[in-house]
Each structure stands twice: as C-alpha cells, then as structure tokens.
Amino acid sequence: MASQAEKAETFHKLHQSGTFVIPNPWDIGSARMLEAWGFKALATTSAGFAFTLGKPDGDNVVSREQTLANFGALAAATDLPVSADLQGCFGRDPKVVAETIRLAGDAGLCGGSVEDAVGDILDLGVAKERVAAAVEAARAMKFPFTVTARAENFLWGRKDLADTIARLQAFQEAGADVLFAPGLASEADIASVVKSVDRPVNVLIGPSTNPLTVADMARLGVRRLSVGSGLYLAAMGGFQHAAKALLEKGTVEYGAVMPYAQLQGLFSGK
Template identity: 40%
Template sequence: MTAFAALHRPGEPLLLPCAWDHASAHALAARGFRAVGTTSLGVAAASGLPDGAAATRDETLRLALTLGSGPFLLTVDAESGFADDPDDVGEFARQLAAVGAVGINLEDALGPAGRHAAKIAAVRSAAPDLFVNARTDTYWSGDGDPGETVRRLEAYREAGADGVFVPGLTDPARIASLAAHFDVPLNVLHSPTGPTLPHLADLGVARVSLGSLLYRRALGAALETVTDIAAGRPPSGTSPAYEEVAALSGGQVR
C-alpha cells in the first residue's frame, strides 16, 4: 500500500483540499495537509479556458510538474483524461507519475461506462503505482439513479480503480450504503449543505474532497474585499502578509 492509499481510512476520512497554483498548494501543505489535490475548474478558470472540455491538458501537466516535488502528496484532477483513447489517457497518467504525482482523478462525464473502464485499465497498466480515483457523475450531472451508480462503479472497480468517487451525493443513507458495498475507499465531495465531516466519517466515507470550493471562496473573498474598499469600509477577513506569500515560492521581499 502506498503512503497516499494509507491515508484513505473509512471512519477517519482524508480531507483533501484542492489547489490551483503553486502558492495555494504550498499554503495548504504549510497548514499541515499531507495530501493536496488540484481542481480542474480552478486550473481552467485561471488559464481562461473551459472546464470539463479537455482543454487544459498542458496546463494540468505543467502544474503537476510544478507541484510534484513539493512537501506533500499530490493527486491530480484530470477531468476525463483529456482524451477518448484509453492509451492516450494512460500516457498522460504515466507523465503525471513521472513528475511526482501519486494519484489521478478520472470522471466519466456520463459517457459509456465501458470506455471509462478501459481508461482506468490503461492508467493502471501505464502507471501502476498511481492511485486511481474513479468518478461517476450520476449524481453530479445525472438523475442520481442508485442502480446506475453502482453498476458504473463496479465496472470501474473491476478495471482496477483504487477508489470510487460520487460527487453530488449528499443523502446519508445512500452514502452509507455505497461505503458498505465497495471494498475500496468511497470519496464524496463536501457540500456546505450536506453532511458534516464528522457525519461523513460515521457513514464510512474514506475521502472527502473540497473540489473547486477553495478557489471559488478565494475569488469571492477578493470581490468582497474590493467591494468593501470601494464603499469606504475596511475589508473583512484575514490576509496572509506579503512576506508569507513570498516565502511560499522562496521569493525575496521587495
């Protein structure tokens, strides 16, 4: 079992914050998070590209190259693998592993389950040590059919997935059912209106991802700050000092 896989413990879930650049990832690591993910929305938005459209392959690999040698375990959100061809997805996974990533998140986008399973198998073959988190979007963008969810995840597990991910699922009973059904870690996306982290632990969840939440909160805080200043109010909230941010990249204070 790899060090990253060992962090996935049902009842004591890995809380996975997701970064979008060097500074955000290193700031999270400095707060004690042993593992950091990337957010495809954050990477895409920061680059002026669409999310979920296979448009950020190069940007994602470039970020992995920047972060892969950091003092944390890195898992990468690779959308649907940025390709339909399983061999191309496998090659991308090999490149991620080569720069130091320890995990990859692959979403099915409700495409054919067989094709997604083939991608997972290709990743398993090309990068055997990479933790493959297989995501189904049955709740995220589908109708949340429990039977379809299980069918897809079983196919992905059989193809070699190390964990299964169901973003958009917030119903406690269904979460507990899935956690008990599979012999691999269940990952859910944290929802501000869904079960709390302790509740998810009680349900048997092994990994709780924050997805794009931190990026969206950071953008929201920036807008709130400039609005306060424009209105003559002191900005609320806290901000890292210039020196702290400069130190994240080894920069010099000017």
C-alpha cells in the same frame, strides 16, 4: 524533499488508515500553505487552475501539456503526495487515458482520476475499459500510483444512485484504487455507495454539496474527503466582495485577511 516513490507510499497508506481530508490547491503558493497547516495530502483542481488562466472549466479547455505542467510544478513544490484532477484524461480512447496516466506519473504526481464523462456520460462498457487502461498504466510504474475512478452522474443531472453504484462496482472490477461519485448530497446515498463497494470512497464536501462534517463522513466509512474548487471559490468570494466595496461604496472591506508577515515568513522559510 521526499521522493516521488516515498510520497506515493505515503498516499497509499493514508487510504488504509482511516478518514482524511485532501484539500485542493490551485498553484504552488496555495499548496505550500496547505502543507504548512498540517494536511497530509493534496489534490489538484482543474476548475481552480482553469480560472487562474481566465478560462472556463471543462475537458480540453486547458491543454494536457498546460495542465500537467501546472500540476507537476505544484507536486514538486511540496513534500506531500499530490493526486491530479485529470478530468476525462483528455480523450475518449482508452489508449489516450493510459498515456495521460503515464504522463501524470512522469510529472511527479502520485495519483490521478479518470472520469466516465467526456462530453457526456459514456457507455458503461467504454467507461470500464478506460479505467482498466488507467490501472494498467499505473501498475507499470515503479511506485504505487493511485487511480481514482469517478462516476459523474450526479454532476450531469442524472441522479440515478443505482446506475452510479453499478458504475463504481464496474470500476472496482477494473482495478481502481479509489472510487468517487461527486455530487452525492444525502447521508443515505453516501452510506449506500460505501456499503456497495470494497475500495476506499472519496466524497466531495462543501456547503452547496452536502451538509455533513468530516466526523459524519468517518462514521459512514468514507475514507477520503475533497473540496474540489471550493477553496478557490472561497478565495474569489472574498476578492469579489472587497473589489465591489471599493468600486461601489468607496470603502475598504477586506474581511478575513491573512497577515502579510505570515505569508512572507511562510514563503521565505522563516
């Protein structure tokens, strides 16, 4: 098993070597499946994890302790670097942000995100201080912990591209390693963000987010692509369809099914 420092170095280098996809597992099994299929890094999904507990997604709905225990177990189960979806870092105070980043490092993670929304979009000055605190905590580690700073405007219905870019530029000044504005839907907006900063940009992709392909994103200069809760929602979509067919029609309609033997072999190391 690769050490945390080795994983962190690998993760850092991935951001310098072109465009890559960082899918979002929600538990150990899904993480190991994605590793087996050839992905190079993983990112957690706060929504996917919350839903497995029967809870809604949202800041502090699932405790920091529960979150880091899940994410740490996931990271320990794979040789791939894992970055954590830490939402608002479980508090508004920059000191809480720094503590959350330190705890994420202690849990075995190679990176983590800090959002500029905690209950609402934060004042830019406060948001920048929070990113700076996250970066300071990351730089104190003995390996390159990757800090992703997120501008949440588009997820909160504030489709203000100029303000989003200003926020990402401020987070860049604060030292963030990766910049992320989830919810960007058009090629023009994505291109504007990439051209406005000098750090690797992460873009959220999916059928309800934007229609662009990985090749399109590479052409635009995007370095990292994630799917958020998309894979979990896809799995639950199949589950819902099959369950409702049984209940309402009395039929077995499983759709695409992974063979039992394939999963048995994967998890038994065969």
